Amino acid sequence: MPFKPTDYLPYDFANRRHIGPSPSEMEAMLKVVGAQSLSALIDDTLPASIRQAEPLAFGKPKSEREFLHFMRGVAKKNKVLTSLIGQGYHGTVTPPAIQRNILENPAWYTAYTPYQPEISQGRLEALLNYQTMVSDLTGLEIANASLLDEATAAAEAMTMAQRVAKSKAMAFFVDENCHPQNIAVIQTRAAPLGIEVIVAAPEALEADKVFAAVFQYPGTHGHLTDFTAQMTALHDAQAVGIVIADPMALCLLKEPGAMGADIAVGSTQRFGVPLGYGGPHAAYMACRDGFKRAMPGRLVGVSIDARGNRAYRLSLQTREQHIRREKATSNVCTAQALLAVMASFYAVFHGPEGLRAIAQRIHRKAVRLARGLEAAGFTIEPKAFFDTITVEVGPLQRAVMKSAVDEGVNLRAVGTTRVGITVDEVTRPETIEAVWRAFGIARQDSDLTPEYRLPDALLRQSDFLSHDVFHMNRAETEMMRYMRRLADRDLALDRAMIPLGSCTMKLNSAAEMMPISWPELADLHPFVPTDQAAGYAEMISDLSAKLCQITGYAAFSMQPNSGAQGEYAGLLTIAAYHKAQGQGHRNICLIPVSAHGTNPASAQMVGWKVVPVKAAENGDIDLDDFRAKAEKYADTLAGCMITYPSTHGVFEETVKEVCTITHAQGGQVYIDGANMNAMVGLSRPGDLGGDVSHLNLHKTFAIPHGGGGPGMGPIGVKAHLVPYLPGHPATGGTEGPVSAAPYGSASILAISWAYCLMMGGDGLTQATRVAILNANYIASRLKGAYQVLYNGPTGRVAHECILDVRPFADSAGVTVDDIAKRLIDCGFHAPTMSWPVAGTLMVEPTESETKAELDRFCDALLAIRAEIRAIEDGQMDATNNPLKHAPHTVEDLVGAWERPYSREQGCFPPGAFRVDKYWPPVNRVDNVWGDRHLVCTCPPMSDYAEAAE
Template identity: 80%
Template sequence: MSFTPTDYLPYDFANRRHIGPSPSEMNQMFDAVGVADLEGLIAETVPGSIRQAEELSWGRPRSEREMLHQMRVTAAKNKVLRSLLGQGYHGTVTPPVVQRNILENPAWYTAYTPYQPEISQGRLEALLNFQTMISDLTGLEIANASLLDEATAAAEAMVMGHRIARSKARAFFVDENCHPQNIAVMKTRAAPLGIEVVVGDPESELNAEQVFGAIFQYPGTYGRVRDFTDQIAALHAAKAVGIVAADPLALTLLKEPGAMGADIAVGSAQRFGVPVGFGGPHAAYLATKDKHKRNMPGRIVGVSVDARGNKAYRLSLQTREQHIRREKATSNVCTAQALLAVMASFYAVFHGPEGLKAIAQRIHRKTVRLAKGLEEGGFTVTPNHFFDTITVEVGGLQKTVMEAAVTRGINLRPVGKTQIGITLDEATRPATIEAVWGAFGVTRKDDDYTPEYRLPDAILRSSDYLTHPVFHMNRAETEMMRYMRRLADRDLALDRAMIPLGSCTMKLNAAAEMMPVSWREFSMIHPMAPDDQTQGYLHLINDLKDKLCQITGYDAMSMQPNSGAQGEYAGLLTIAAYHRANREKRDICLIPISAHGTNPASAHMAGMEVVVVNSAENGDIDVADFRAKAQAAGDRLAACMITYPSTHGVFEETVREVCQITHEHGGQVYIDGANLNAMVGLSKLGEIGGDVSHLNLHKTFAIPHGGGGPGMGPIGVKAHLEPHLPGNGLVGEEGAVSAAPYGSASVLPISWAYVLLMGGAGLTQATKVAILNANYIAARLKGAYEVLFTGPGGRVAHECIIDTRPFADSAGVTVDDIAKRLIDNGFHAPTMSWPVAGTLMIEPTESETKAELDRFCDAMLAIREEIREIEEGRIDPQNNPLKHAPHTVEDLVGKWDRPYSREQGCFPPGSFRVDKYWSPVNRVDNVYGDRNLVCTCPPLTDYAEAAE
């Protein structure tokens, strides 16, 4: 037997991983689409006027082994010390059962936002557990399903407070003991809205009559623990609101914010088992009184019922304010940190209330022992009462002590010029305490185990918390593992099937790319660690920035925004700062009517006035209307916000003209990068006229969605905007939009690995195949459904919008009916009713194989035939598979009085017979859920068997 050598092109590595269709499958798809090859399709789809001249190139693509080796070498440049730096970031111990079964489990990290509740019951239950945990610990009636980080949560609380306060004051008081990044981000948010931020001592400088609200850090950044009941009472007397930024672990011991009378509580659940990861991602929280629930930012999970009356979870108040109020919105939040909130909730389930309290007690006792040793060594320790943080006066020895600590593997926090801050955590061992003493020149052993507390009796917690049975499960790992598996099995994530969501780009998150996230060299680095300890991170981030600049045509990148909406906001703030630097008062932003709701909300938050631009009949921007409104804005024109390719899934040929009009009138062009998956390697945002764009790394660059977060929305800018990029909130710099300088840095290795594995050629091939896959679906569905928008060549970009509105008249079938029927076929529905009501926007991504695309098309065609049966009177318009979808296992048993068979209902074309996904609930009643809003765990018999 002889063998013929086979050439293996470098990007074939990427083909076998990220690019679904094989070369032979592509040939079949070319026939269906009606093109000779991939290049021919791209020529018909992407206007030649916007094509980039040079190919992407940064060396050959890496193999998985090469990439992982390079990642190991890079990780080794980070020095993992015990960082006792505090400032809201703590060492924690992630239970292995949570790390393995949640963080590293694609059933959890590849899930999409739970907008389709029937196929999201597992993650919705876990998020409801999170809300219940936060509500219990804070003593407030309702909590949301997480926010981005504590600093942005504090800013959201400030703006929410302004909205609910009855005081007419325009100033907001900030406790000087708040973490620096919290103060910095609140100042950033306040400035465009005309809110004056007053920072001071709450005991001596708070004048309740002159502010609409105040926020207090609990415990303070330097360790002080105090009761804010009197200050909050004074605020209420002045019709102002009281906000407490609280450490949830400390709340297991300390008086809860609700007991102080607080209206809102915010904080971070990071120390509930979520690694510090150089600043994120972490789940922040916001809790409030029940009467303020309709003013809350973010998502709220609630309890409803399904069509059979069974309990079912859903996102309550789903139409958030940025969609209702648009340019008048006070928040652009449309995301969460779902995966991290799930981790935190399982940490609480794993430990239970007794376990959490024991952890908090141990941390406090260790801090007391540390303080006693330092005091015996002659040092002055403040404050008198503390939880886990102390401040030590060292005079002129600050640098000496800190350097001595580093030689012992410890990072300490400089406070002013003569003090040192120390924060202990769950991971602190006796050897750590002894090393800190040694750095201060104190020689002793940590052998004093006599429990001692330095918390005032008056502020100790007296109320119960985490009383729900889920927090009292049998915590044997067997039971924990099975509970996590049961919840995962209720969901439909990317590990089961294609999630064809337009503008959401649910692509493969390759296993090799995900692996480094768990490495200690990335997961255990504090965001305040000195630069010489973070060289690996800095190299990775800078190289990723360089590659993103080459991809986009921009000159600089800020990695700080930790969501797409944050990227929008940061980009617009950058534009506003540029105009201010030029002494121009520009405040009008032109936004197409088809824009996502976060666009006008972000513009309003940046202090701009939104002027809406009409769309032409084909969905493109109405250039004549755009020109007229740019002229009318005149020297007030600050910016335009456009999405490219368009929101309608088309490469608009007028994009350069729109950019030119904006520039002619002195404005800056913001191009939303949501659809960048159709451009990488083919066209550059910065070359077609963009001045700034945000990039969704959780879409185009392979970071997983995690059930609704983490996300990353870094912004790229042209050189003239670079001086106005966000500052570093950790050191209190102006303009910070998020807590940490590099946002959710611990997920950046995923995107870096992705671009290393793919190389420039692989990324370009991925873009082309994404366009092929979308056009293949459009071709296969042609005739059964109308594709609403196409380019001049009759092609769609990376997504297509199909019109389902005619079926409402012909058969009484709504877009919701089709979406729910797709669940029976084993699919997540495409994006519903956006940007056009009553339509479906389909984006298959390059990751899907032809077989999966065909399975989806078969399902859609079968649904069309069921609609035809209704249209022709062959089946009842109300009693049919579409109206009863989704079907559950309960539909396989018992009485059957429907005019279609169980098999047709439960096993339609496209569904698997053996590995079929079964929705755990029938169709969820949204109206019932909003009328009967329940957002914490109700009494459930489901847990009875697992309870101790």
């Protein structure tokens, strides 16, 4: 084929940058697959009945240079004023070393969730540092590895408290001094569960009438309260006490644990994580030791590896929702790992003395501000505060607020006669003087002596961050090397393909990532006046329109900040619709047994009852069983939750019939968007009969996984559901919010928008086509060595394929775990293990991987099959072989070698690079040992071998 320059235009992002295989490589791959052309392969794979009628029409795609120029113009439409709004969001300084080496480093942001601990030791150590930081600051024994945001963490604390409380009361008390968004999200979560929410002043608590109570510390208007008396009353009534605490304030103030709190939650945003118009930020949760097994989310623990060396792993709740389904304690299957890592390094970077100094400076700024206002005759409330004051201004409120904006400062309107002011780490003396001018005070007070407004009884008496990691030499040289050492222990997408089925680990391009660090996007408070966020409004509106065109839905809500949150929001939307139609009694949800584990957990959270639907022998939904159950529950059917393509990686031809059956019985159809990477530009869930879907922007639309978060899970709905989308108190919405900020983790929406703008409609469609080609190429190359468990009618798979390795357990004693760990020796992250079918591997290569990388992966799996065959033939010992000892470390390579296979075979199998080989830092981790000896904070820094003692 003659060379055509138009095939390789260097500015063609879609075909030269994002899509891995070149045109010539695609031709070679199609020959292996046995397809005449890429179009012929797609025709074989997708049933004609589900193909969309019109191509995507996004206009001409932008080059990287064009996009960055365009994005600068959009970003400049945001007006970045100094925010003193507070309400749980604060200005902060991201140390440049953390911004460059963590936030902007693909070694950290392209990693996957640390379910394979041997290749995640760096992230796990950083997250253990985070847990230790949270545990120390809150004075509680156990902390998890982060939750989505402060408001959802508070809602999770409520449901956790209900599980552990011995009180039989059905009411939950909420301090009226909690931030409004926290109260609203708690109320959203409580309503479908039948929990009565009582909002009142702390002194009005009647402990015997509630199963738990939550208090904000400091309060949203600045009040500082010692909640020890409330905690005592709650415990006497066998109820649970929760405190939402600002971790910066805890550097100076009495910690929740010292008050007797059972659970503490909050946000670590002000530990170096930009505002980002609402996110992403890492929320925390800590609890007393006796409650640890009821805690939602991820928990990093300390274990040992096969040699007895210390090793980290996820403990206890790991993927609980996939195991317990509707009986799970939460639908949370993600975290905010990247942001938690940033916050943990902020604490390592500053140490306890540095954090105290920052907190002291913040408080002194607040005192200086308050003294100037008091001297001018203004009434300040409260008298004791940390960083927030409320000023009575009467009818002058609007004038003061406008004058502040004219001075370049945003303040908070409180009621109709007061103004709230919260200072932070970045507040400058000039900022304080600008606020004074907004109040009509034209003077300076540089000669005022400092004073404190912290009550003596609330001063912190205990130490925190005493572990050596928070006292290391804080020279930037040492910090840079520590961050590099941890990054080198991990295997991320910058090193190798991560072929995880259902998780879509595709390229996260540098051009897409760059804007999130720009001040115009990073430094906006989520509650600024709308005219200051015109750039965000344009981006969100255009991205929503593009997603509507891609999916066939009428509108999108960008509020859910994870896929599971999107599921929950979608089901709440359906429930609100049924209620508005006088059908609020509908509470049955049909869910195939193959569905994501978060599906039944989400259905349970909205008060629905899950009825499982059988799978046919080929993995499809059993249509007869589905129809029979839909008819059986016709009067109470709320809806069904299905995934398309199916979780088995096949386009089921009966999907429209499933939707029709559901609608005929009065139900609504939720189509899980986890596999949207097989549909974009080819098929639209809204056209298939879906009423609502969530999209994993951290899968299909190029937001990186961040080592286990952030994510975004916006929901698209048909027109009849639009009025019931999540609202927010900051935007006057009627329905309850599911996240703390109106647009969730808004700043990372820029990544998905960039992806769409640079790919264009044709590029997005081509990405889908190549994702399907890559999956079929792997399936074809492995044919004969491994059985592909499910195929479509023409023998094709969609964007992923399931390899059945269960027979090897009988023939050679080799398990799916053995193969996964052996792939580490080859330099690969394992595919998704044992889901949706136990004992299998689900492989999704995405469109971003080149033919060379696909071949390296296939060569590795074929070599592993040869090792299994050697065991089957008796040529290799069944228990002393490379598969059972995998993964191999440098310690294995240089130590005593008494194994019946060579060092080269063990450490350098096919697929492994000879020069740039990835060496896991630990051998296979002992999961059972870790759960039996649960340690979730940093152990003493001594010889790792001591862990085995």
